[in-house]
Structure formats: C-alpha cells, structure tokens
Amino acid sequence: MTSPDTGETGSLLLDDQLCFGLYSASRAVTSLYRALLEPLDLTYPQYLVMLALWQQDEQQVKELGSALNLDSGTLSPLLKRLEKAGLIKRERQSDDERSVRIRLTEEGTALRAKAERIPPHVGAAMNLNNTELGRMRAAMDQLTASVNAYRESYRPS
Amino acid sequence: MTSPDTGETGSLLLDDQLCFGLYSASRAVTSLYRALLEPLDLTYPQYLVMLALWQQDEQQVKELGSALNLDSGTLSPLLKRLEKAGLIKRERQSDDERSVRIRLTEEGTALRAKAERIPPHVGAAMNLNNTELGRMRAAMDQLTASVNAYRESYRPS
C-alpha cells in the first residue's frame, strides 16, 4: 500500500513536502494560541511582543524587531494596538529622537500572571517529552538558519 | 554560561518556546519561497493551490479547502486572483449549483514545468538528508494532529 517512488526531494506532491507540514503545524499552533489568548485579549504576535517585554522591559522598536524578526511595518501598528489596549507606553527617547522606547504599563506587567497559565496548556497540547521538545527546538533553529542563509545567497537563475 | 533553569515547559522565555521556533522557521521558509516563486508570479499559498491542482485537476473549492486546511474566506479571493492571472477557470457545477469546480487552463498546466525547478532549491536550502527530512515531516504531522486534537477538546477554564 505504499505509493510509488516519485523522486525524493524533487517531488511536487503536496504531502511529500516538509514545507507544507511546517506551514500546517505553525497554523495549528497559532490557532491553539488564539483560543488560549482569547481571555487575555491578545493575538499570538502581540503575545510574543509581551513575552519579549516581560523578559526585558524598556526596549526600542528596533530591539523588539530583531528579537522577533519583525520590521516596523508589522510592529508599528501592532504596538499602537497594544498601547490602545493600555498594556504599553510608547515614548520617543530624548537622547535620540529617532528611536521609540516601549515600556510596560502596570496593567501590562500584571497581565503576566494570566499568561503564566498558557505554557502548560501548550506543553500538554504538543504531547512531547523534554528530550523531543529540545531536539525539535534545535531542529527548528537549525532549519531557520539554513534556509535564511540559502535565501540570502540566492540569486535568481 | 548557561542560563538559570527557569522551569522547563512552563517558561515564558521567548527562546525556550518551540512555538516561536516553529513560527520563525515557517516564516523563513515562506520567505525563501517568495524569492523562488517570484519568476512564476505566485505567492506561497497560491503555489500550494497549484500543487494540489497539478496533483489532481478539477477539484471543488471545498476539496481544495480540505486538502490545504483553508476555508472559503481565504480561498475565494485567492482563486479569483489565480483566475485573473489566467491559470485556472472557475465554473459552477451544473449538477449541484452550490459547488464550483476549479480547472487548470493550458497556461496553468504549463506552469508546472517551471515549478519543477523549485523543490531542488528548497531541498538544498533545508540542508537535511532524506532520513532527517522524513523524520521531521512525520514530527510535523504528529505535532499538527496533537495540537489540533487538544484545541478541539479545549474548553476555556
């Protein structure tokens, strides 16, 4: 009942492609977060920004961008929404008027308590032991690095 | 130089989270596809639809949706763009006027030749041998299934 060999890495079959698996897995995880984050009124990317700020408050937009690999085109409106929700403040730095410092409000800091309840759910949902989890995290990092390196050196043929 | 143990699966640290790794990897791969697909004038989701149609022509929107896990809210406008690009035709089925059949045009079928050149690039970019590739694909499928099952059974606590 095995399907015919259609040519290893060169196949155009949907199910053969790791990329599609990755894309599906990523959307599934985001979808789980949507449900888990609903009580906190956060989207997944907003949650990532909050994670970065809980880890270290008072970051510039640029610093958040390099932590999350997001540019200002994504971050600026997202941060505006977080500010409107009362979770952060945005203030131009006086010593360099180009940059904007993002600071947690009291409410933003307090939200962390609610967020603590999320990782256990995610851990349970993924159904992986610590060894597998670590191995997969490493594999993802490795994959990201390889793919980015290839893309940066890629010249249209 | 190892950071303090902050509590296994329950950590709120950005770098600890497999989810973030997954999210980053998925974006990196999409970004590579953006470069590779530029000569074909396709986005990655459009490419996925074309893959599905090359694999089996004449599918209903509903069938494409279940193959790609996308709903009509995403597919309808995407298919409209593919039609406008001359790659597919959309026609109401006469025996069931609710459903729309998607059919490749000659041009859409011909595009496959160009698409054949893409998987080798992706394979090279990922830098994985066949064993690792297969293992990872399986891990992704497993992860998607677990996470979706958890999400479907999840009731806000």
Next chain:
DNA sequence: CACAACTTAGTTGTGCACAACTAGATTACA
C-alpha cells in the same frame, strides 16, 4: 409537497507579514 436543516461559496472586517517608500534625526567625513 412544504419547509426546516444543512451545505457550498462568497463577503466583510480585523490583524498580521512584508515590500516599498517617507519623514525626520543623527553621524561621518570631505
């Protein structure tokens, strides 16, 4: 048969991602 329940696509509105661009501040250097 009538009509309620369901099915299939499509539409609307929100929020990412990202490319391309702009505005304004800072730095470097001829």
Next chain:
DNA sequence: TGTAATCTAGTTGTGCACAACTAAGTTGTG
C-alpha cells in the same frame, strides 16, 4: 561646517488567515 549617508519609525498597499455572516442551492422529514 555643510552635506551626504545612514538610521529609526512610521505609512501605504497587497495578500493571506480567520471569524462571523450572507446568499443560494440541496436534502431530509413530517
């Protein structure tokens, strides 16, 4: 010192994803 190059955020426009809804066709049941 003046000005070109650079840097930081922000804006605009396109295209997903997805929730919530609508329209129209089909099916099931009393």
